[in-house]
Each structure stands twice: as structure tokens, then as C-alpha cells.
Amino acid sequence: MENEASPRRATVVTLSELAGVAPSTVTRALRGDTRISEATRARILKLAEQHGYAPNALARTLSSGRSGLYGLVLGPASNPFYAELLHEAVREAKERGVRLLIIHAGDGPIEDTTAESLLHYQVDGCIITSAVLSSRAAEICAANRVPLIMVNRVARHHGCFVTCDNHAGGAELAQLLLAGGRTKFAVVGTSSTSSTAVEREDGFVAELARGGVAPMMHFDGHSSYEGGFAAGTAILENAVRPDAVFAVSDIMAMGVLDALRLGGVSVPDQMAVVGFDGVAEAARPIYDLTTIEQPLPLMVRRAFEMLAARSGNHRLPDESISLRGRLIPRGSTGR
């Protein structure tokens, strides 16, 4: 079919010559412009099909200004939450006909050179989860009109973000534990300045206070399984043990649970454990973890919507969306 001597891909110009029309006619026909007659359109579509025409999205960017590319900044691989978020983003991007450019993944901060590559590829926007953007990097994006959306975290005083209602979620978990008759609470937080973790903890502690209780123990660790495991181990070693543990993320709660299991503590009889995120792992029978499920699909959709709106109109003000999570009571809190 394809001639070996002419390996060149079909272009709009190729098709226009074949069809005996102008390149602009081909473009309009392919894009469904109503001003092109149905007959011409059909003829061009058929030619495109025959010759395996694939539009050059990069060339389109050049003249239209939109690239159809969104940057994605991902958190560490050790937390399955980000893997789920990635897959959700891929699904949503496919639905919207846009592509995802992985800009950064991992724990560390985003380097300035990485931020610059955002510009090189003319991304229409960028979704940031977890990682911190240096002020210089943020400045670069702002100066070049690249809209930024933080998912699952908020920046200091500016920018768009969509999060779960962390405060309410923390409070709801506290209510559940109080209603279950728990009295001695441990909080497993994170040493990072993550807004998400802080809000969850605040909500939890505030609700405890409403019930007239204060946590008896507090741990700060790395926001990972290992951090949770270390906290769980520390709980075991404490002279007086709590009867309920709130970990600010499921991955940490899983670490806590495993430490308790190795220490011979029975959950939920001797100790209840709750987490936050609603990752798939939490549903495993071995963990059976009570948690707040983040409405990930909706959060991702909202993020894309905000990006799409802002890539069309740069004057839109900063916007923040908070979505209520769903309490999933499981075995780790009894019943």
C-alpha cells in the first residue's frame, strides 16, 4: 500500500492536491466546517481515510495557539493514591481529547528547568499534586499564562485548587470513634507542611474537643507506609496505649495496622484505626480500614474543567473547590 520510496506522511497539502482543492478546504472539511458542501467533504474524508492521514497536532498548535497538552505533576510512587489519581486523569484526558505530559513525579520539589519545559511544550495548563512549586517556577508559569491547578493540596495564598473537604472528613472520623466509645486517641500526622494533612488533623482534633477529649498521643512521620509503621511501633512501646488511632492518610494507616498486627494488638477490639483517602488497598480484608473516600473522579473532572476554562480566558480569578468525602465504615472500627 505505502510506497517505500515515499515514506512521507499524508498532510493537508497532499490531500488537497489529490482532491483538487485548496488546503484550506481540506482543513475545513476535516474540522466539519458547515460552509463546505457535503459532497466535497465526503470526498476529502474518504481520501484521508485511504491515505491514513493523521493531523499534525504540533503544527496545529503553532497556528491555533492551543496545544491540547496538559502538564501533570505527580506525587511519590510509594503512595497508591497518586497512582489512582494518574489513572483517573488519564481516563478524563482521553474523554476530553487532550493529552497528559508528565512533568515531574516523586517526592522532591519541582526543579526550575522542569517548570520551563512546561513552556517549551506550550501546555494549556498543568495539574499539580503533592509536589511543591518553587515561587520562581510559579512566577514563570504566571508570566506565561499557564494556568495551574493544585489537586489535593492548596498553595499558600494564591492559585486554583480542588480538594476534598479535609476538615469535615477528619471531624466525621472523630465522631465515629467517639460514638464507638473510644476514649484515648492517637493522631498520626506528617512532618511535611502538607495543607491536606494539617486540615484533616485539625478537623479531627476539633471534633474530639467538642466531645470534651484531647488526643493523648501525637506522631509526625514521613507520609508513607514506613512513616505509619514507625508510628505504630512507637504506639506499641508506649506504656499506656490508646484505643483509637487516626492516621491522616490510608497509606500511613496501613503502616500502623501492620505494626499493630506484628505487635499482637487486635484491631478493632483493643484498638480502632481510621485512615483517609479511600485507596483501593484499604478495602483489602487484611486491612479492612475505615476511611474517608476522596471523590477522586469528580475532583479530577473539576480540575480539568477549571483548566479548560482558564486556558480560554486568562482573566478568570483564582477559584477553589472543596468536595465532601464519603465515610466508609469498615472492620477496623468494629461492628
Next chain:
Amino acid sequence: MENEASPRRATVVTLSELAGVAPSTVTRALRGDTRISEATRARILKLAEQHGYAPNALARTLSSGRSGLYGLVLGPASNPFYAELLHEAVREAKERGVRLLIIHAGDGPIEDTTAESLLHYQVDGCIITSAVLSSRAAEICAANRVPLIMVNRVARHHGCFVTCDNHAGGAELAQLLLAGGRTKFAVVGTSSTSSTAVEREDGFVAELARGGVAPMMHFDGHSSYEGGFAAGTAILENAVRPDAVFAVSDIMAMGVLDALRLGGVSVPDQMAVVGFDGVAEAARPIYDLTTIEQPLPLMVRRAFEMLAARSGNHRLPDESISLRGRLIPRGSTGR
């Protein structure tokens, strides 16, 4: 700094006007062409710096033919191996100054429309893990000279791939178990036609045969934690229990281990368990899983090298690389 009335980004033309030279001179100066005098070059570099010039990589693609974009097809989120692979790929891409375009993620096959978007963005190549490419999609890529590399899986009869030496790894695990005095073996495989799983199983069974033993049980399940858990549950229910279980992936082995734990089976005393992949989770004290670690960083690097070579020279023949994995003996096999 940036004038509100002139939101346009600096381009080569902008700089050329500022410097009083031709656009081509600017291009050559920025790209380090030796034919441009040092004085002119310094002046242009300074101007570029001042005006925050960011080259338009998409425009460059148009005239140079190379996009600096690689497609990435990722497996399901439920297996942490793919998350690790993603992060490794991101790291390697950063080092090489190329970008990753997420084409597809998840369990299902790659749709043809997805494959076409590979072409739209003129990717220089594509790394495929796990998902299957329809023959039509493969044809599209071949016709358009988009090199494809399979990582951790091999296609039927053609294409480039880089894998771990699955057969040798399976054999090594069998040796270890035999040396540990195990006699009754169960194999937890996957119902998918994944070449990787089949090779691992073949290697394991072949080595058992050399020792004069055949597995007493065999399970096929979904290649996931749940699949492993189901197999583990089935093992519990069997009248006569094996004293060693080989799961073809760590994620399945984790499922097996948890099922055994819930069933009160003590590992490694009553039963040894081994996995394959070397994911981070396998090292958790609660699993402490003996496994074969895939040399992920090297595998990813080789994949990029093969892609880079093929995007420069389309005539290169198919090539396959097999890298030896490393046995990591842990508590799940005793000692």
C-alpha cells in the same frame, strides 16, 4: 517587568529585532553554532535571559522532525510495579531531556484512537508495558515509523523488547525452595496470556523437574492482589496443603500471604512463599517476601537507548534485551 499590553512571549524573531540581527543568527547563537562570533552570541544569550525566552519545542518539531516526545503505555494502577516503572521512566526522561506523553494506562487494550494520538503528536517512539496493542494499532505505528519498545513483555513474533530473564528467575526461586527442603509446590499464575508470567512459570517448573518434582497445585487468576488472595484462599481450602507457593508476581504473592495469614498459616514455617518483581512493598516486615528483583532502572535505560537509536535510524532491526534479575532472599522462605 512584563508589559500588560504585550503579553506575547519572546520568540526568535523578537530577539532578532532587539539584537539587530537576523532570526537565523539568533537560532544559531542559541544552539551554539560555532560560526557565530562570541560577542554576538553573548549579546543574544543575555537578551534571551532578560526576556525570559523559552524556545517553542513544538515549532522546532515542525522544522526538525524530532519532537522530543515519547509515548508511554502503562499497566493497571493496582500493581505497584507500574508505578515504580513510571517514576523510573520519568527520571530517565528528565536525564535525557525528553518528555513523556501518557498514552494509555490501565488494564484494557489500547484503543486505535489512542494509538492514533501517538501520530498526532509526532512522538519519537513509544514504550509499552503490559497493555496489548491491537495488530491494527501496531500497523499504524509501523507505517508511520514510530519505534515501539515493549518493556516487561514480549509481542508475538516481532518488535523490540527489554525484559528481565524470567525463565532464569523462576528457576532460581525453585532452586532456593528445593534447597530449603520444600517438597509440595503450588504455582499461582495468571490467566492472562502474559509472556512474562508464562516464562516465569516455565522456568520454575523446569527447575522443579530437574529436582524430580512436579507442582501439586496450580492456580490461574487475575494478575492482582485480589487474584493472589483468591489463590491463597483456595490453597487453604485444599485437603492437602503445599509447603511452598510460587506466585508469578509480587502483587499476587502479597495476596497469597495475606490469605494465608487470615487462615492462620504460619509463613515460612508451614509454608514458604516467593514472588517476582522486587516491588518496594515486598520488603515490608509484614510480608518480608523472597523475590527476584527486576533491574528496573537498567531496563528503563535500555528501553530509552533503543528508542533513541531507532528514532535516528529506522532501518535498525528488531532487538531484544534480557537482563538478569537479582534474588533477594527474605523471611518468607525462612532463615
Next chain:
DNA sequence: TTAAAGTGCGCACACGTTTGCGCATCTCTT
């Protein structure tokens, strides 16, 4: 003194697509 080689840079086109403008032709309307 002249030819040859080297240096520094500009011109112009190419890459593939989009889009504003405008020119025909055809169909109504009055």
C-alpha cells in the same frame, strides 16, 4: 599582488495547519 581559505552573518524557504478576507455562483425576495 592575487588566489584560496576561513569567518560571520543574512536571505529565503520549509515544516503543516489555521483563519481572515474576499471572490464567485446560486437562490430568494420584492
Next chain:
DNA sequence: AAGAGATGCGCAAACGTGTGCGCACTTTAA
């Protein structure tokens, strides 16, 4: 029958960068 609107399409410029070719000037060689 003539102006008004609709319909169908072409022309040409633009997006930003890369590059082959060639011109002018300088240095070196004979």
C-alpha cells in the same frame, strides 16, 4: 429584473524554528 443574502471555496499570511545557500569581509598562502 435587480439588489440582497446565502453558499462554496481559494488566496495568502501567520504561527516559531531550522537550515541550505550565498554574500561580504578578513586572513593566510604562494
